[in-house]
Amino acid sequence: MNIVKSVLFSPEVIAQRVKELGAEITSDYKDKEVLFLGILKGAFLFMSDLCRYVDVKMEFDFMEVSSYSGGTYSTGQVRILKDIDTNIEDKNILIVEDIVDNGLTLDYLVNYIKVRQPRSLKICALLDKRAHRKVLLKIDYIGFDCPDEFVLGYGLDYGEFYRNLPFIGVLNEEFISYPKNVL
Numbered sequence: 001m002n003i004v005k006s007v008l009f010s011p012e013v014i015a016q017r018v019k020e021l022g023a024e025i026t027s028d029y030k031d032k033e034v035l036f037l038g039i040l041k042g043a044f045l046f047m048s049d050l051c052r053y054v055d056v057k058m059e060f061d062f063m064e065v066s067s068y069s070g071g072t073y074s075t076g077q078v079r080i081l082k083d084i085d086t087n088i089e090d091k092n093i094l095i096v097e098d099i100v101d102n103g104l105t106l107d108y109l110v111n112y113i114k115v116r117q118p119r120s121l122k123i124c125a126l127l128d129k130r131a132h133r134k135v136l137l138k139i140d141y142i143g144f145d146c147p148d149e150f151v152l153g154y155g156l157d158y159g160e161f162y163r164n165l166p167f168i169g170v171l172n173e174e175f176i177s178y179p180k181n182v183l
């Protein structure tokens with residue numbers, strides 16, 4: 001039995017879209033400096049690929065957050081595991097996320113960052129999964145619309161594993177009830 005039911009976005013499709021996003025970001029930030037703020041852990045692969053297609057002067061920082069979850073979905077009660085190292089006041093910030101689901105994590109992050117008075121704040125998300133969105137969010141750059149499925153690979157995990165899959169796939173739900181040691 002395979003952990004992946006079907007491949008949603010192949011490595012080639014992802015690479016092409018990441019390249020397009022990079023070109024768009026390059027054009028929008030022309031003659032500006034930008035700080036890529038990656039949200040760990042899921043965004044690490046996307047961000048490292050994306051930045052190589054962005055031809056502007058940039059710096060990097062990371063936040064790691066964890067959402068208190070009572071079940072499958074986050075609750076919006078976000079705990080910061082790693083905070084920003086940089087003073088972001090008066091900087092152009094681009095948040096880089098792997099997936100936006102109900103949106104509560106990003107809503108929290110946007111408010112958290114806005115208080116620190118950046119010059120501008122935009123959001124780039126590889127996957128926009130809108131089926132369970134609970135807050136209104138403006139996502140400036142979207143890689144792909146994501147169906148209402150549990151997806152994994154290319155940074156996204158299932159139980160902290162499978163982030164290294166080179167594609168984004170749909171979880172085979174038969175695995176959900178399997179004990180962890182047989183995955």
Ligand code: PRP
Nearest residue numbers: 040041042074099100101102103104105
């Ligand atoms: C994922 C994703 C977002 C959040 C989105 O992170 O990277 O940060 O969930 O969910 P929401 O829109 O429903 O709030 P996760 O908590 O799985 O951590 P990870 O990136 O370390 O895998």
